[in-house]
Every structure is written in C-alpha cells, then in structure tokens.
Amino acid sequence: MTDFSLRLPSTRFRAVLNLGEKRAASIALPPRFSKPELFADWDDDEATSAIYVAFDDGQLHLECRGSDVAYHFHRGEDEASDTSPWPAADTAVLVEWGTTLALGFHELMPDLMDEIEEAGAWHDAGYSIYVCETEPAQLDLLEVEVEGELLTLPWLGAGHVDNEHIDGDNHPIALLWTPGTDEPDQPIAEAWLDPTTEHPVTRALPGVDWDAVGLPADEVQSWLEGIYLNHHVIPDAQSALLAAVLERMAGVDGVDAS
Structure with missing residues (x-):
C-alpha cells in the first residue's frame, strides 16, 4: 500500500501568459454549470484542438478545426450522443459558451501549449515564475498550487x-x-x-x-x-497550469475578465 505521508511539499507557481480576449468569460453560465472540470488537448499532426467539459451529471466534448467546431455529449460512461443530459435552454447557453471557448483556445494554438509546456519545465527546474515572450499586450497572471508527488523508489527489478x-x-x-x-x-x-x-x-x-x-x-x-x-x-505543473488557463479563459475562476 502506498504511504501517503511520504511526499514532496506542495509548491506555488506563477505564470504570466497572453490569453487574448477571453470571449467565453463574458457569457454567463446557468448556475448548474458554475463549477466545470476542464481539460484541453492539441493534435499537432491534425491541427485540431479539443475541449472537454465535465460535470457530475454529464459532459460536453468539443473539437475545433480552423473555424469549425463539432460537439457531442456524454451521460456518465455512455457513448457519445447528440442528446444533451440537460434542459434545452441551459444546453443552448452551455454550447454557445463551449464553442466560444473552443474557438478562443484554438486561436492560441500551438504557441500557448508550447508556453505551458515550457512553464512546466521551469517549475520542474526550481523556478517560481514563468513569463512568456510577447509584444506589448494585456497579460494574465495565473497562480497555481502544484501538489507534491509521492516519494517512490526507482525501478529496482531487472530490465x-x-x-x-x-x-x-x-x-x-x-x-x-x-x-x-x-x-x-x-x-x-x-x-x-x-x-x-x-x-x-x-x-x-x-x-x-x-x-x-x-x-x-x-x-x-x-x-x-x-x-x-x-x-x-496528481496534476503536475503543466496540467495544473493548463487547467488554470482554461478556467481563466472560460470565466469560471472568479477573476474579472475585464
């Protein structure tokens, strides 16, 4: 059994990034959607990005290629469906917000993902703050807590x-x-x-x-x-920062987008 008392201390890490206009943050979500779990991915070969929005009672998945956004829903572990788990009026706002977020995130690809990866490397190297290279712009300061990893031995077997x-x-x-x-x-x-x-x-x-x-x-x-x-x-620095970026762009981190 893993000993949870044997772990590295958690750390605070800050990153200054250019997240653009954050248009999704101006769309007010219904109260049922106030605390989404957000994840994103970028496929460099296909030049597509994906946004995953999860709640306790369902999920919205969006894929963006250029200016085209496709989406579908999930209810629990069910297969993808065009049918939303939520009422039509709430779903319409959620899809508008999700589509706007997906387009805004896609516009920043792949540079933003590269910066998040670089920021994670800075954290792993022991630095407490990362600042992107940019022309003069309204930048965003994000601060995340990076949970300490469990102390594990290297592989002690053969091979x-x-x-x-x-x-x-x-x-x-x-x-x-x-x-x-x-x-x-x-x-x-x-x-x-x-x-x-x-x-x-x-x-x-x-x-x-x-x-x-x-x-x-x-x-x-x-x-x-x-x-x-x-x-x-346990989220590493890169994963924690990506989540913070999505929450800031989505307007669900409690910070005024203006």
Missing part, C-alpha cells in the same frame, strides 16, 4: 519498464517490461482508477515470469500504484 494508456474504462494503464535495454513491450501489470474511491487499483497479469522480472508480483503492484498516482492522478 526496464515504462507505462502506457490502454483501452478500457476508468483510465487504465499497462506496465510494460523488457529484460534488456530495448524499449519495454511486455505487459506485466495494469492499473486503473476506482471511480468510487478515486484510488488506483492494480493487478498482476498472468503468465509473467516474476523471477525474470526481479521483483515479486505484489511489490510490482505496489510500485505501480505509486507511479499511477504521481503521473496519472
């Missing part, structure tokens, strides 16, 4: 390991292993997030030669639990 996302519910990952120095490619364990406890669950895969791995299955599972928490649950 090398890596982890990757796999298909399935509740954000599963596979722990990949190789006995030598090649790229790890043999799955030996899996981890996913229990939606009730919000804590990782792990399992060792059958047919693994644990003597060759160099650690017993239970130790591998315990180690994987810590890795899952650090890299897939």
